[in-house]
Amino acid sequence: MLEVFDLSLRYGKHLALDGVATNIERGETVVILGANGAGKSSLLKAIAGLVKPDKGVQIKLDGNPIAGLPPHLIPSMGIALVPEGRGVFGDLTVEQNLLLGAYSSRARSGEEARRRHVYELFPKLAERRRQTVNTMSGGEQQMVAIARALMSKPDYLMLDEPSLGLAPVVVTELFETLGRVRETGVALLIVEQNVRISLSVADRGYLMEAGRIVGEGTAAALRRNSAVQRAFLGMA
Amino acid sequence: MLTTAIIAGLVLGGTYALVAMGLTLQYGIARIMNLAYGETMIAAAFAAFVLKNALGLNPMAGLLLVVPAGFAFGYAIYGVMMRPLVARAGDRSALEIDSILATFGLLFVIQGVLLVLFGSNYMSYSYLNIPVSILGANIAANRLLALGLALTIGLTLYGLLRYTRWGTAIRAVAVAPQSAVLVGIDVNRAARFAFALGGALAAAGGVVISMYQTFTATSGVTFTMKALIVVIMGGVGNLLGALSAGLILGMVETFVATYLEPGLTLAATYAIFLALLLWRPQGLFGKATR
Numbered sequence: 001m002l003e004v005f006d007l008s009l010r011y012g013k014h015l016a017l018d019g020v021a022t023n024i025e026r027g028e029t030v031v032i033l034g035a036n037g038a039g040k041s042s043l044l045k046a047i048a049g050l051v052k053p054d055k056g057v058q059i060k061l062d063g064n065p066i067a068g069l070p071p072h073l074i075p076s077m078g079i080a081l082v083p084e085g086r087g088v089f090g091d092l093t094v095e096q097n098l099l100l101g102a103y104s105s106r107a108r109s110g111e112e113a114r115r116r117h118v119y120e121l122f123p124k125l126a127e128r129r130r131q132t133v134n135t136m137s138g139g140e141q142q143m144v145a146i147a148r149a150l151m152s153k154p155d156y157l158m159l160d161e162p163s164l165g166l167a168p169v170v171v172t173e174l175f176e177t178l179g180r181v182r183e184t185g186v187a188l189l190i191v192e193q194n195v196r197i198s199l200s201v202a203d204r205g206y207l208m209e210a211g212r213i214v215g216e217g218t219a220a221a222l223r224r225n226s227a228v229q230r231a232f233l234g235m236a
Numbered sequence: 237m238l239t240t241a242i243i244a245g246l247v248l249g250g251t252y253a254l255v256a257m258g259l260t261l262q263y264g265i266a267r268i269m270n271l272a273y274g275e276t277m278i279a280a281a282f283a284a285f286v287l288k289n290a291l292g293l294n295p296m297a298g299l300l301l302v303v304p305a306g307f308a309f310g311y312a313i314y315g316v317m318m319r320p321l322v323a324r325a326g327d328r329s330a331l332e333i334d335s336i337l338a339t340f341g342l343l344f345v346i347q348g349v350l351l352v353l354f355g356s357n358y359m360s361y362s363y364l365n366i367p368v369s370i371l372g373a374n375i376a377a378n379r380l381l382a383l384g385l386a387l388t389i390g391l392t393l394y395g396l397l398r399y400t401r402w403g404t405a406i407r408a409v410a411v412a413p414q415s416a417v418l419v420g421i422d423v424n425r426a427a428r429f430a431f432a433l434g435g436a437l438a439a440a441g442g443v444v445i446s447m448y449q450t451f452t453a454t455s456g457v458t459f460t461m462k463a464l465i466v467v468i469m470g471g472v473g474n475l476l477g478a479l480s481a482g483l484i485l486g487m488v489e490t491f492v493a494t495y496l497e498p499g500l501t502l503a504a505t506y507a508i509f510l511a512l513l514l515w516r517p518q519g520l521f522g523k524a525t526r
């Protein structure tokens with residue numbers, strides 16, 4: 001289980017996260033909803049060790065504290081992040097991106113089988129192993145980003161707005177694939193603006209507003225939640 | 237005369253290429269503009285000289301001692317001098333400026349030590365100074381060895397960086413350090429390693445040069461400048477670029493010296509540099525990114 005207790009985080013004076021508490025079980029799919037600037041990315045970045053939370057904050061993986069670890073150690077704990085904007089290696093080929101995905105020692109055993117599995121999930125990438133990622137479409141680059149993260153053998157895969165800037169068909173396809181990733185037992189922590197589709201794959205969700213968690217519940221309950229309906233689903 | 241000039245040009249160019257590869261690693265990956273680079277080379281040249289004259293060790297064996305020492309020196313310098321700058325620098329350009337100032341100081345420290353130890357005379361030693369005939373031209377065996385060494389070391393390094401996971405990781409740090417962290421690469425460690433590897437290449441270049449050229453405690457600056465020109469010609473961080481640009485520069489210098497006027501070689505070098513800065517600042521082979 002990945003648990004966040006009372007997480008506060010500041011950029012200078014600006015309090016971006018204010019006492020956030022979340023948890024996600026192995027194999028679970030959890031979505032984090034919230035308007036722009038709510039602090040969703042900051043939460044994922046804090047878990048990934050990319051931004052330093054306030055002192056004394058606890059983030060625990062299976063009961064072991066991981067807050068304050070340098071970011072390059074997080075993938076080896078089984079936590080992978082696909083950041084906003086994807087963070088692929090644009091100058092490298094698909095193959096090389098996947099090779100680096102399996103950089104941490106944890107990812108080395110069974111690497112070949114995982115590569116095969118990843119290419120099955122994303123057949124388009126298999127056809128384009130040798131293509132430089134820069135030259136690919138946005139949807140394809142998002143696939144590379146997810147494929148690369150999967151190569152690290154994650155127990156928890158965090159995705160920051162994977163649908164951003166993609167055409168609706170591509171988004172549908174992407175979430176179908178995420179559904180299949182979920183079936184392999186990888187827990188997914190997804191930040192999304194596209195509420196309808198993300199709730200369709202999720203078990204549970206949190207609602208964030210101005211750095212706080214203001215609501216949580218099962219996907220079905222959130223879909224019925226009037227605040228969610230008003231803010232995201234365009235219902236009166 | 238043409239064959240002689242071509243081979244001499246290749247030898248000189250090969251050395252430039254080798255030396256520039258080290259600088260491009262330090263600058264392209266560790267983001268440190270090392271103005272003391274040439275001094276590291278010259279220190280290695282003196283080390284080869286001492287090993288040869290005092291201990292009777294031939295420079296090939298000397299290489300096996302001096303190159304690891306260059307690596308260790310780079311590793312130590314990074315830890316002591318560069319790490320604090322990296323920690324303090326907010327962004328890349330701040331680090332570039334800080335590192336230029338710091339290594340400018342280091343340049344004079346190394347040069348001072350060399351001047352005290354060896355004075356300001358030109359030095360050389362004789363090693364494999366036997367003529368070999370190639371296509372009717374007579375070339376000293378030590379030059380051929382220098383060319384062979386430069387190409388072997390350069391291509392091996394290229395192969396490692398291009399075809400191994402470790403090398404791919406190093407390149408990833410150069411192009412996208414924020415993303416490198418996401419796959420578990422320790423960017424600081426990679427930078428330190430790249431800097432140290434640059435030190436090893438500088439040392440290799442110094443030993444190779446000492447095999448066929450005279451050198452003095454103050455010749456470092458010229459080598460730094462030439463390495464810098466080659467790096468910019470080849471595109472920062474581009475090893476094959478450095479290799480080809482090094483060979484081009486060596487050829488041009490040799491041809492100018494042979495057919496025009498030896499006094500014009502430096503002028504020719506800088507003319508190329510200036511033209512490049514004006515028309516292709518991203519390098520001959522680089523994409524126009526930055």
Ligand SMILES: Nc1ncnc2c1ncn2[C@@H]1O[C@H](COP(=O)(O)OP(=O)(O)OP(=O)(O)O)[C@@H](O)[C@H]1O
Pocket residue numbers: 011014016034035036037038039040041042043084
């Ligand atoms: N590096 C930073 N420096 C200063 N302020 C920042 C920084 N990163 C984020 N913030 C601020 O922190 C708050 C939360 O940002 P965050 O990126 O976590 O929001 P978000 O929910 O991901 O928003 P979006 O939906 O637009 O991606 C915002 O007010 C933002 O302006």
Ligand SMILES: [Mg+2]
Pocket residue numbers: 040041042084160
């Ligand atoms: Mg965000």
